[in-house]
Amino acid sequence: MTDWKNSATEPVLRLLAESDLALSAKSIVHNLGEQLERPPSRATVHRALSGALNAGLVTQPEGTLYAITDTGRDYVAGNLSMSEIEVAEDEEPPT
Numbered sequence: 001m002t003d004w005k006n007s008a009t010e011p012v013l014r015l016l017a018e019s020d021l022a023l024s025a026k027s028i029v030h031n032l033g034e035q036l037e038r039p040p041s042r043a044t045v046h047r048a049l050s051g052a053l054n055a056g057l058v059t060q061p062e063g064t065l066y067a068i069t070d071t072g073r074d075y076v077a078g079n080l081s082m083s084e085i086e087v088a089e090d091e092e093p094p095t
Contacts, residue, residue: 002038004052004054004055004057004085005046005048005050005055005082006040006044006047006048007040007048008032008045008047009051009052010050010076011032011035011036011039011040012028012032012045012049012052012058012073012090013052013057013058013076015028015035015066016028016037016072016077017068017073017092019078020068021067022061022062022065022066023065023066024064024065024066025042025045025046025066026063027086028049028066029042029045040042043084049066052066052072055071055085056072056085057069057075058067058072071085072086
């Protein structure tokens with residue numbers, strides 16, 4: 001199941017990894033608009049951030065900011081596959 005991924009996920013993760021900054025969704029939308037010929041919509045970016053957050057690829061160090069996690073960096077670098085993320089996502093939290 002790849003509910004966490006959409007067309008904006010890869011560009012969002014790349015932007016966060018390359019900048020190494022915590023950015024707001026608004027900043028991410030703006031920067032993707034500057035970088036890409038066909039940037040994703042604001043709603044698509046928000047869905048990508050939500051999915052990446054749920055999959056553990058990004059974190060919210062402060063309420064409105066997003067930063068890439070080590071898992072997100074591994075995914076961007078090609079060291080982690082979607083299936084490995086899905087396995088981690090499907091695991092039950094310890095009780």
